[in-house]
Amino acid sequence: MVIISLTKFALSLAALALAHRIYWEFTTGARRRALKKQKGCLPAKRWPSKDPILSIDLFLQNYKSFKGNRLLEWWRCGLINHNTNTIEMRILTQTVTVTDDPENIKSMLSLNFDSWGIGSERITQLSAYLGKGIFTTEGAAWKHSRDMLRPCFERNQVADVSIMEKHTNQLIVLIPKDGSTIDLQPLFHQLTLDVATEFLFGRSTNSLGPNRKDEDVEEFVKAFEYCQNPLSEERMQMYGIFAAFLPDPKFKRCAKYLQDFVDKIIDDKMNEKKDSSPPSPSPTHRSRYIFLDELLSQTQDRSKIRAELLNILLAGRDTTASLLSNIFFELPRHPHVLSRLRAEISKHIGSSPPTYAQLKDLKYLRAIINESQRLYPIVPTNSREALIDTVLPRGGGPDQSSPVFVPKGGYIAWHSYSMHRSPSIYGPDAEDFNPARWLDGEHPSSPLRPGWGYLPFNGGPRICIGQQFALIETSYVTVRILQAFQELESRDAEPWREKLTITCTGLGGCKVGLGGFR
Numbered sequence: 001m002v003i004i005s006l007t008k009f010a011l012s013l014a015a016l017a018l019a020h021r022i023y024w025e026f027t028t029g030a031r032r033r034a035l036k037k038q039k040g041c042l043p044a045k046r047w048p049s050k051d052p053i054l055s056i057d058l059f060l061q062n063y064k065s066f067k068g069n070r071l072l073e074w075w076r077c078g079l080i081n082h083n084t085n086t087i088e089m090r091i092l093t094q095t096v097t098v099t100d101d102p103e104n105i106k107s108m109l110s111l112n113f114d115s116w117g118i119g120s121e122r123i124t125q126l127s128a129y130l131g132k133g134i135f136t137t138e139g140a141a142w143k144h145s146r147d148m149l150r151p152c153f154e155r156n157q158v159a160d161v162s163i164m165e166k167h168t169n170q171l172i173v174l175i176p177k178d179g180s181t182i183d184l185q186p187l188f189h190q191l192t193l194d195v196a197t198e199f200l201f202g203r204s205t206n207s208l209g210p211n212r213k214d215e216d217v218e219e220f221v222k223a224f225e226y227c228q229n230p231l232s233e234e235r236m237q238m239y240g241i242f243a244a245f246l247p248d249p250k251f252k253r254c255a256k257y258l259q260d261f262v263d264k265i266i267d268d269k270m271n272e273k274k275d276s277s278p279p280s281p282s283p284t285h286r287s288r289y290i291f292l293d294e295l296l297s298q299t300q301d302r303s304k305i306r307a308e309l310l311n312i313l314l315a316g317r318d319t320t321a322s323l324l325s326n327i328f329f330e331l332p333r334h335p336h337v338l339s340r341l342r343a344e345i346s347k348h349i350g351s352s353p354p355t356y357a358q359l360k361d362l363k364y365l366r367a368i369i370n371e372s373q374r375l376y377p378i379v380p381t382n383s384r385e386a387l388i389d390t391v392l393p394r395g396g397g398p399d400q401s402s403p404v405f406v407p408k409g410g411y412i413a414w415h416s417y418s419m420h421r422s423p424s425i426y427g428p429d430a431e432d433f434n435p436a437r438w439l440d441g442e443h444p445s446s447p448l449r450p451g452w453g454y455l456p457f458n459g460g461p462r463i464c465i466g467q468q469f470a471l472i473e474t475s476y477v478t479v480r481i482l483q484a485f486q487e488l489e490s491r492d493a494e495p496w497r498e499k500l501t502i503t504c505t506g507l508g509g510c511k512v513g514l515g516g517f518r
Contacts, residue, residue: 032389032407041405042396044097045082047089055090062091063241066231069497069507072380076100076418086395086404096383096411097392097404100419102452104392108384108412109460119385119411126502129227129255131307135314142462145308148298149465151289152200158469159356160288164476167194170208171477172484179515181491184328185505188321188477193221195473196316201265201309202290220261223254228318229501262306269296314502319378320470322505324477326376327368329510330433332490337435340364345479351518359475367438369474373456374426375433376496380417380504382458386410416455425453486516 035041049055065074075098079087085101099105108116117138127136134145151157171191176182190207198204207217230251231244269292291312295305331338344364359365386406396402406412423430426437427445436442457464464470482488492511499507 032405035389035391036405039391039403039405041391042402044086044088044395044400044404045084047078047082047087049090054092056092058089059091060241066500067236069499071500072415072417072498072504075381075415076421079415079418084395084400086392086400094411096413097395097406098413098415099392099395100415100422101392101394102419102425102450103394104412105414105419105455106452106459107393108414109458109462112390113460115386115388115390116384116412117387119383121385122383125230128251129258130310130314131303133307133309133311135311136307145311146465148294148308149291149312151294152291153466153469154289155468157289158472161354161356161359161472161476163195163198164473165353165480167191167198167204167208168477168480170194172481174208175481175485175514177515177517179487179489179513181511181513183509183511185321185325185509188324188510189221189317191477192321192324192473193217193313193317196313197265199469200291200312200316201269202288202292203265203268216261216264219257223257223261224313224317225501226254227251227258228314228503258310259306262309263302265292265309266296266302266305269293315464315466318503318505320473322376322378322503323369323372323470323474325506325510326372326496327474327478328481328488328512329490329492329496329506330372331368332488332512334433337368337433338488341368342482345482349479349483351483354476354479356472359472359479362475362479363439364435365475365478366471367435369471370438370454370456371433371435374420374454375431376504376506377416377420377456378503378505379458380498380500381413381415383411383413386412419453419455422453425450481514484518485514486518487514489513489515 047058050057061074062071065071079085079098079100086097086099086104088095088097090096118136123136123138130136132141134142134149137145168191171187174187175184187208194204194206194208205217205220207221230248235248273296292305292309295308299305331341341364344362348361349358386408389408390406392404392406392412394401394403396404419425421430426448427443429437434443437445437448440447452459457467457470489512491513492508494508497507499505
């Protein structure tokens with residue numbers, strides 16, 4: 001009797017599954033077939049796997065590459081070895097299409113922007129410690145966050161370099177003057193945190209200043225870095241390949257610390273505003289748009305304010321610090337580049353602190369920054385999730401010239417790291433650090449017009465709103481350090497290796513010796 005009942009139940013389930021499939025074929029399936037035919041879609045190449053069901057072998061190769069700090073190069077080599085710019089990869093239960101084709105990226109980020117979202121996985125992962133802000137929202141909420149931030153980065157705001165001068169001087173004080181080895185990378189991260197907090201919140205964390213041993217700031221930095229790396233070395237040593245799937249109590253503690261730290265900043269600002277006789281703002285602050293002040297004028301929702309502050313700190317701290325580290329990693333390895341840069345600074349600025357206008361005139365410095373962002377993109381890979389059934393313009397068929405169908409919910413990862421090293425865009429020396437490629441007439445590939453083949457700040461409606469501030473800050477710090485020290489020597493014989501979290505920086509840091517202090 002039990003066997004008969006189970007048989008009937010199994011047959012009922014099979015009938016329901018068949019009915020659902022038939023319904024799907026006549027509705028969703030029919031629409032998709034029509035769209036594929038209309039657009040002339042053909043499938044992209046498939047990354048071969050020994051395991052046809054879960055692709056366990058590809059999962060393990062990804063894990064080993066990440067653990068060995070070579071994931072970016074492994075993906076790049078995969079595209080090269082399979083002779084394609086767009087390839088489909090299945091790992092466990094998810095299928096991801098990887099592309100380094102500028103036309104596909106342009107379609108997702110600009111031409112077909114409304115068909116793509118940042119992805120539910122990214123929103124869940126980042127929201128766990130950042131909350132709902134500019135990097136973790138879409139639609140009206142994202143637009144509102146962006147509109148509030150926009151005034152921070154208007155020209156009159158960015159052109160005031162007094163904050164950068166103050167904190168760069170504090171950085172220079174901490175650099176040994178006798179040429180002994182120092183890793184500039186952690187100092188750059190402290191510098192950009194100090195600048196970002198003063199610029200956006202009206203009050204700096206001052207991690208480089210006289211109170212630089214403040215334990216709260218140090219713990220905040222450690223907590224921030226831990227949350228950004230869900231596969232930290234600590235967790236991988238403990239759990240191996242299972243690190244990504246097991247609960248992480250430390251993550252929750254760190255996220256709570258971030259919230260408490262920022263809440264204290266909010267409390268201090270709110271108490272200041274409640275003071276019946278607040279101190280007069282300094283001349284530097286009087287004319288500046290303070291993001292935190294604007295937030296408090298619009299809402300008293302602490303979670304909303306906190307989220308917006310944490311979101312913008314992610315961009316304001318890590319990206320510029322990584323860029324500075326990579327520049328000072330490369331400069332001492334190329335004496336002719338360093339010598340030419342010094343000559344440009346001497347000609348246009350001299351020994352005085354640079355102005356905004358003077359920094360904009362340093363064309364060779366901008367070429368160095370461009371080249372660093374090309375070889376070492378701070379966000380070397382990113383992704384989008386299809387919000388509707390849609391297509392990529394290229395990558396399908398034997399010659400990769402046909403559109404590729406992407407179903408609703410499909411993920412596309414674009415690989416800027418690979419695209420930025422493409423010989424078809426940057427010439428046969430695409431893997432070399434050569435700022436001359438950005439100067440007309442000084443390189444075989446000039447005039448270089450990479451278009452969507454160069455994405456240091458993303459593109460389309462979600463292009464980085466603070467890119468000009470980041471470029472000016474990077475330029476200012478570079479100039480002031482080279483003005484202060486006549487000698488710059490590399491103290492690291494190792495090649496650049498990736499340290500990949502939400503952003504990417506050099507694993508070995510930026511070990512140099514600076515001498516000839518003026």
